[in-house]
Amino acid sequence: MTDKRDTLKIVVVGHVDHGKSTLIGRLLYDTESLPEGAIAKVKRICKEKGKSFEYAYLLDAFEEEQKQGITIDTTQIQFFTQQRDYVIIDAPGHKEFLKNMISGAANAEAALLIIDAHEGIQEQSKRHGYILSLLGIKQVDVLVNKMDLIDYSQAKFDQIKAEFNNFLSTLNVHPQQYIPVSAFLGENITTNSAKMAWYTGEPVLRALDMLHKERGLAEKPLRLPIQDVYKFDDRRIIAGRLETGCLSVGDKILISPGGKTTTVKTIEAWVDRDKQAAVEAGQSVGITVTDEFFNQRGEYISRVANPPLQAKLFKASLVWLGKHDLLQNQKYKLKLTTQEVECEIYAIEKVVDAASLDSNANVQRVKINDVAEVIIKTKQVVCFDDFSDNQSTGRFVLVDGYDVSGGGIITGLYTAAKTPAAENTEFADAHKPVAPIARLAATAGKPLVRLEREQRLRQKGRVIWLTGSEEAQFNRAVSLERELFDLEKQAYYLDRQTILDQFLRESTGDDWIAKLADIAKILLDTGLIVILASGTVERDQLEKARAIIGKHDFLEIDAEAAGEVGELTQLTDVAV
Amino acid sequence: MEHLDRLEAQSIFILREAYKKFGKLGMLWSIGKDSTVLLWLANKAFFGHCPFPLIHVDTTYKIPDMIAYRDRLAAEMGLELIVHRNETGLAEGMGPERGRLTCCKALKTEALQEVVLKYQFEGLILGIRRDEEGSRSKERVFSERTKDAEWDYTNQPPEFWDQFKTDFPKGNHIRVHPLLHWNELDIWAYIKRENIPLIDLYFAKDGKRYRSLGCWPCTKPIASNATTIDAIIKELENTSVSERAGRMQDQEDAYAMQKLRKDGYM
Structure with a gap:
């Protein structure tokens, strides 16, 4: 149950009232993953309120959520099948809680997108689909819920499936399964439903077991953003988490920006069982290096041959969650892995209606819950990758005032040129540090480059x-x-x-x-x-x-x- | 990477973010299993040097063994330990007989806020977990409290991609939750794997053991014969009783924890 088993994180998304919390409650109940206390508590609350048993209350723990019958904030809860453990992330369906939906969904490795068979595809069904593509969640199953309300009609199911598949494919989201269910009645949840004999696919639980964990992060190029540098004793330890790749004692490394190279001297650990000569993606590590020059948070450790991109201008797709509109030329704080820099929105290329995919090119502002394509200009050079190459080093958040107010993914360096292959190489090269013309060195200060x-x-x-x-x-x-x-x-x-x-x-x-x-x-x-x-x-x-x-x-x-x-x-x- | 390695790496990442971001940082240590795991993780994150003080909010109603164990371990490990009591409340005779929730609020919540003010903490590290109870399941990893320790749980800021809330007005503080993603079984499996020293109240004696530790008037042991970690893990794998069933303040009201935590409870 613990060390040897896998845990997969799944988010459940979709329009409000389409049955997300009910589905999760049902899964927990049917797999007997809940403590007695939890069910007894919900029974007691429902009785006090004169209601029948609400599965959703197992997750909607806040008084406000139970009274209003909505999910306000995201929850994570665990359940278990024969095959493995799951963390199920419940995400609110109301548009006004999109920030909470994203807070939940961004942690997920796979998603279940729920559509009410009776109401059909709604605005948040589409917006959530768009957000999944923005978050880079590729494994998606679509559940058409409340089939009992449409007499388990195959024709209506097929119609919803065709229409939604059409929408999702334009976002490059390709669901693995479309499953007709009734979460409340438990149809097609743990076993195939007798009421929908026409459905020959998997019930939800088996479909979940068919999803897989992402592998291969260790095989990607090394990215170790420096989190901090410690000098608690005679060791000078560079601490950070390997986002991708692997690292061994003796490896030659490049530190960007700046382009200094050095070698890994030791990999440090407090207890003996953690002492290793090699580490890999996902581990929080501490290393010492042979050349002790000044290092700081935000710098990137990579292999010499495979550095991150470096630039002050890049293209991004973002979703805006701020109280105030995102404005062109306005200053924000950009946080990308452990880097933090001041930035401005250099240009808003277009604002996309996430539900219709219509876009508007002549806008100077992005409103809350809108999705936009922008060009961001940072005050200092930042290191990153294209999101399509490396998710964890290709995404960022924007802070407006005190709050994280938006998140985005980097879609490329900014250039007005078309992007034939030759140009890509050129841009990559152009962003390598350029050796300055040798002039007399200044005694103080940093020379202009x-x-x-x-x-x-x-x-x-x-x-x-x-x-x-x-x-x-x-x-x-x-x-x-x-x-x-x-x-x-x-x-x-x-x-x-x-x-x-x-x-x-x-x-x-x-x-x-x-x-x-x-x-x-x-x-x-x-x-x-x-x-x-x-x-x-x-x-x-x-x-x-x-x-x-x-x-x-x-x-x-x-x-x-x-x-x-x-x-x-x-x-x-x-x-x- | 295996499951426990992933949990550990994430917790260490969170601890290091907190240490980097907050000038004045402290870690709550209740002597219980979760905060003891947290202490272990802090030693791992900072290579044997826990770089912030531990805080124990002492209600004076703690099970006596806990206090003895606390003082022994602190001395052994050379920990910087801040012990704080709500002396005003205690002088006025505050205790569980005035009502469990009233008592929790005075001797835990208010005492904690006194510590925050006294030491000007910007960050407090706590060992809460999502699977403990409903309002904790909704928490953020970095969760802001106002200068009155209040939690605006209906309007929490977005938190994703491990970009945590590190900007806030002076006077407010951030609760940092490095164990939010662990569950009770993970904690036990980790204690076993790492061989972490633990107070023996968790192990059965005369057919009873504590599954969750708190103040003696409001915490009941469970019937159990589990005298080893393996036996505890086996027991937990087969139980359908919730972890905090023995914590009586939780049972006072359907939303007891939400109400307590809104005001600044752990």
């Missing part, structure tokens, strides 16, 4: 190296500079002749191309878009320049080919 300048300019520095005839290059350089300027970009063109005449007179031979590339590289470090009309250059010389500047910052453009300035803007429009 290119990333900061780029953020100020709202562009990505690039060297656009034109090829083709000298005349075409020159014409293109002039027009391109103007076009980029008109698009509020900072661009500057350099032509070979001027540079050679004024600065490189002493240079001889092929060396001039390296000098030209060096100059372009310094300008690049200022965050500028540099347009180079270099004249006719041999291919190997061009490759030399590309190598000096760096392939991700080097854009080769044929000045004679018809080109869209729009494409260039996209390449330089990378917000950082």
